[in-house]
Amino acid sequence: MIQLAQGRNVLGGELTLCCRDPMTGFYRDGTCRTGADDLGVHTVCVRATAEFLAFSKARGNDLSTSRPGFPGLKPGDQWCLCAARWQEAFEAGMAPKVVLEATHEATLAYAKLEDLKAHAWRAPKK
Numbered sequence: 001m002i003q004l005a006q007g008r009n010v011l012g013g014e015l016t017l018c019c020r021d022p023m024t025g026f027y028r029d030g031t032c033r034t035g036a037d038d039l040g041v042h043t044v045c046v047r048a049t050a051e052f053l054a055f056s057k058a059r060g061n062d063l064s065t066s067r068p069g070f071p072g073l074k075p076g077d078q079w080c081l082c083a084a085r086w087q088e089a090f091e092a093g094m095a096p097k098v099v100l101e102a103t104h105e106a107t108l109a110y111a112k113l114e115d116l117k118a119h120a121w122r123a124p125k126k
Contacts (some may be wrong), residue, residue: 007033008105010116018045018102019078022071032080032104043108044086045102047121050075052096078102083110084123090115097121 007015017109020030024045026038044098046052053064053073063079073079078099085112088094098119107116 010103010105010107010113011103013099013101013106015104016079016099016101018027018099022073022077022079026080026081032105034100034106037056040082041084041106042080043083043104043107044111045082045099046096047088047099048073048075048077048079049096052094053091055092055094056085058112059085059088061085083107087111090119094117098117 009015012077015031015033017030018024018032018034023030025031026034026042034041034043050061052090053075056063056064064090081096083106086095086098088112095115096119098114098116098121100120103116
């Protein structure tokens with residue numbers, strides 16, 4: 001996985017790339033880094049599922065419909081999600097899997113590490 005000097009992840013290591021196809025992150029650089037201008041705190045690298053996308057759409061955050069500058073997400077896509085939105089989905093039992101190495105440490109102000117770890121996504125072994 002590509003290492004980027006963009007902050008630390010929730011495990012205390014270097015933040016890694018979340019996704020470039022589709023290009024994600026508040027800064028659209030493929031990472032879930034954050035800054036003062038990121039009011040939504042887009043720091044959780046998630047692996048989208050059909051169930052989560054439907055849940056998010058029902059809550060007013062349609063991530064599956066394409067629009068100018070955004071292709072829309074499909075199951076299996078990775079995306080930098082707002083930390084509060086992940087916590088909302090977790091509390092509703094609909095939280096998507098999390099790529100811990102690509103999830104910024106700022107997420108820990110919104111979600112417990114143990115909850116994130118319980119939803120960790122791991123690439124299948126080849």
